[in-house]
Amino acid sequence: MNRKVAIVTGTNSNLGLNIVFRLIETEDANVRLTIVVTSRTLPRVQEVIKQIEDFYNKSNRVGDLEIDFDYLLVDFTNMVSVLNAYYDINKKYDAINYLFVNAAQGIFDGIDWFGAVKEVLTSPLEAVTNPTYKIQLEGVKSKDDMGLVFQANVFGPYYFISKILPQLTKGKAYIVWISSIMSDPKYLSLNDIELLKTNASYEGSKRLVDLLHLATYKDLKKLGINQYVVQPGIFTSHSFSKYLNFFTYFGMLLLFYFARLLGSPWHNIDGYKAANAPVYVTRLANPNFEKQDVKYGSATSRDGMPYIKTQEIDPTGMSDVLAYMQKKRLEWDEKLKDQIVETRIPI
Ligand SMILES: NC(=O)C1=CN([C@@H]2O[C@H](COP(=O)(O)OP(=O)(O)OC[C@H]3O[C@@H](n4cnc5c(N)ncnc54)[C@H](OP(=O)(O)O)[C@@H]3O)[C@@H](O)[C@H]2O)C=CC1
Numbered sequence: 001m002n003r004k005v006a007i008v009t010g011t012n013s014n015l016g017l018n019i020v021f022r023l024i025e026t027e028d029a030n031v032r033l034t035i036v037v038t039s040r041t042l043p044r045v046q047e048v049i050k051q052i053e054d055f056y057n058k059s060n061r062v063g064d065l066e067i068d069f070d071y072l073l074v075d076f077t078n079m080v081s082v083l084n085a086y087y088d089i090n091k092k093y094d095a096i097n098y099l100f101v102n103a104a105q106g107i108f109d110g111i112d113w114f115g116a117v118k119e120v121l122t123s124p125l126e127a128v129t130n131p132t133y134k135i136q137l138e139g140v141k142s143k144d145d146m147g148l149v150f151q152a153n154v155f156g157p158y159y160f161i162s163k164i165l166p167q168l169t170k171g172k173a174y175i176v177w178i179s180s181i182m183s184d185p186k187y188l189s190l191n192d193i194e195l196l197k198t199n200a201s202y203e204g205s206k207r208l209v210d211l212l213h214l215a216t217y218k219d220l221k222k223l224g225i226n227q228y229v230v231q232p233g234i235f236t237s238h239s240f241s242k243y244l245n246f247f248t249y250f251g252m253l254l255l256f257y258f259a260r261l262l263g264s265p266w267h268n269i270d271g272y273k274a275a276n277a278p279v280y281v282t283r284l285a286n287p288n289f290e291k292q293d294v295k296y297g298s299a300t301s302r303d304g305m306p307y308i309k310t311q312e313i314d315p316t317g318m319s320d321v322l323a324y325m326q327k328k329r330l331e332w333d334e335k336l337k338d339q340i341v342e343t344r345i346p347i
């Protein structure tokens with residue numbers, strides 16, 4: 001049985017879970033797939049493993065695909081936690097075949113409901129595609145003294161990748177960065193790469209993801225690693241449902257279906273449709289022919305049919321971003337060099 005290892009960060013999110021579901025559906029036969037679930041807490045690990053097991057046992061893959069589980073407790077806003085996660089992987093695996101960089105956070109502080117109603121009434125499609133009424137805090141730093149959203153969504157995962165590069169190389173891995181349609185160049189100033197002087201740090205972090213991908217995929221390809229950047233469109237998520245009540249939740253769903261009816265390709269609405277592009281690039285795209293300098297999007301037609309829609313990425317600033325990340329990586333290599341030492345003395 002050929003063994004493969006898949007790491008999905010933020011597995012217990014709507015998208016993370018559906019990425020695993022689609023991977024189970026499309027993985028080759030006669031494979032033993034180890035799914036490395038990641039979370040910041042053990043209860044969420046246990047919860048998502050149960051959901052994946054239920055899906056697998058009801059699937060038609062029980063006969064020709066074996067799955068087993070491992071987990072990583074990692075918080076990407078804590079560099080010691082990221083280093084621990086690397087140590088964990090380094091101890092257990094010599095090859096990793098898939099890494100989905102799915103975990104992300106914003107520092108949302110609620111919704112400007114007056115602004116939301118105004119946007120919905122004046123431009124309902126824009127209101128649920130490029131919303132400007134989500135309130136984001138500005139200038140929030142992590143305990144590691146970095147921009148919190150910058151570290152969580154970009155630098156933490158980048159540093160993790162740099163540490164497990166030997167395993168990713170051995171596994172001829174697919175790395176899939178989850179970006180967003182809200183990653184326009186306007187959200188990132190090259191004088192504020194850690195996103196501390198912006199009230200759109202979430203969108204800025206997704207612009208950084210796009211640029212970091214463009215700046216690194218060619219070198220990774222020389223190692224046999226195929227990296228892609230994708231975006232899942234728009235779908236229901238635990239992270240923003242907490243701001244909604246029964247009426248606003250169903251009001252949002254109604255607007256999502258209305259947007260799809262008006263011809264929006266991006267209102268996938270459910271996590272399974274949203275997970276189309278992330279798995280497409282690893283299972284169906286041919287890395288010898290498919291372009292890697294575009295963003296693969298999960299899309300849904302008016303009549304609910306899923307499809308893949310690519311978008312060009314403006315490369316402006318990619319060298320500045322890469323230089324910043326490489327400098328930050330060397331800084332943290334130095335800071336963490338004696339952080340974890342083997343204390344067990346062999347008898
Ligand atoms: N929902 C949408 O419409 C869209 C979502 N996306 C992207 O899709 C991805 C998944 O989104 P969604 O399903 O809504 O996810 P959620 O916001 O519901 O969940 C986020 C996930 O990320 C993990 N996470 C958050 N912060 C950290 C951290 N500091 N360290 C480690 N893990 C962390 C959480 O894990 P835990 O709490 O278990 O630790 C959780 O599983 C994200 O990258 C998001 O930006 C892109 C476009 C649209």
Ligand SMILES: CC(C)=CCC[C@@H](C)[C@H]1CC[C@H]2C3=C(CC[C@]12C)[C@@]1(C)CCC(=O)[C@@H](C)[C@@H]1CC3
Nearest residue numbers: 116127128129131180181182234240248251252
């Ligand atoms: C207007 C009503 C009745 C309710 C408010 C719904 C909003 C909470 C919701 C509508 C559009 C959503 C949206 C996102 C978050 C939640 C909404 C603002 C994102 C910003 C999530 C992250 C992304 O990457 C974007 C592409 C999403 C855009 C749409």
